[in-house]
Amino acid sequence: MARASISLDRLTLAELGTIIRDRPRLELDPMVTARIAQGADYVAAQVERGRMIYGVTTGFGALAERPIPIAQASELQRRHVISHACGVGPWAPESIARLTLLIKLLTFRSGHTGITVETVERLVELWNADLIPAIPSQGTVGASGDLAPLAHMALPLLGLGHVHLGERVVPAAEALGGREARVLAPKEGLALTNGVQFISAIATHCVLAGSHLARAADAIAALSMQAFSAASDLAAARYHETSFHLERRTVAANLRLMLEGGNHAALPTAVASKQDPYSFRCIPQVHGAVRQTLGFATKVVEDEVNGVSDNPLFFPDDDLVLCGGNLHGESIAMALDFLAIAISELGSISERRTYQLLSGRRGLPDFLVPDAGLNSGLMVVQYTAAALVNQSKVLCTPASVDSIPTCQLQEDHVSMGGTSGLKLLTVLDNCERILAIELLVAAQATSFTPGLELSARGAALLAAFRRRVPILVEDRVLADDLEAARRFVRDELYRWTEGLA
16 A cells, blocks of 8 residues: 655645545654654643643633643543534535544644644554544534534544444444553643644635536536537637736636637627627636635645644744644635635536526527427426525625634634535535536537537547436436436546646
């Protein structure tokens, strides 16, 4: 099995995605091990000196001024973890739980959190054994860290909680066999639960998934353009040289690549004015804006996952214990909210192209089926797309503008990034389905566009899609077609978008 080292190197989100996909065995770089050990030794020495340190020799949150005897330092950490495991709702997907664990390991590598090497190695063992802690999806307000989700992540260290075992979620005690529960050292419970690694994991997943959908949208839009006899001017390089929005140029270049060799713009059904509806003519502008937001979110999330999200932090070389707010998820929460708006718009303009293709214009039959009237054809797939677009629009209301104080006003402003993340997961799922509906409709429409010669890439995409979804000749139950189209967009379309930026 391949191996990957947890080192001090900065990781991109793409590299994190590769680790989650390939699931290599993890090991700690010797330099990381040394840093972690130095930080843990420093904490132990401060405890022995009787130094007052928040969350180490005091209570937590509003109990920060309550001293804790040194003899109870370990028990304090155990009780912290079990008391904070208050997550509810369905389990987060295993891939997001796995990302949470990985990003938490990235925070530990700095040595600033006070965690011990032994505890970090126990988490690495869970990864290597494919026993990923199961995390409920709801319960974090995204400040003071993702306390509830991360407490659930830490429970298996204590022989409690649940883990993913294959396709099942089982009690950790059952899966771990005879592994002895870990006795936590001072600060370790707080180090495990503090930080925004859960919402950062959701954000990482969403940025990667959104980037895939952005490329998919360009390819599907290009097929729709050919079926609708749209003008090619909208993607002309010279036209986009007038704009300083470079992402528009990227989309236009993708469209030119997907359209090369086709004759759609020269068909009699193309309009002489070249004034296509905005859902076609403004593809570079709207898809480009989505990419701008993805670029912003990528930077924010990469900065977060490569930093240290915990409190307090320890600096042994300078004999410093510093307290602050590196447990607040405002940056991630805002990025998640912005991304929900962008992905929703990607679905919204796609639904409009679907509508245009079904509208009986440009020589296309009503609802893209022979004998319309007896057959309803693809009429109602647009209803489904409209319903999904509507839900996504509602979910674009930002959660990060809200704050409900917690912990007796000690934590009086929170990010609500957990809500931002859960909303975005639904918006992404909706967008994937909306794009799949557009692909289904565009593929059908190409069969009814007189004289159409598809581009080479368009023809290859259509042929691959037709192996999954046959052409509609007369009415049939379309739910299965919609699901097959969604799976194609998710699992196969990337093969036909090779070379797209």
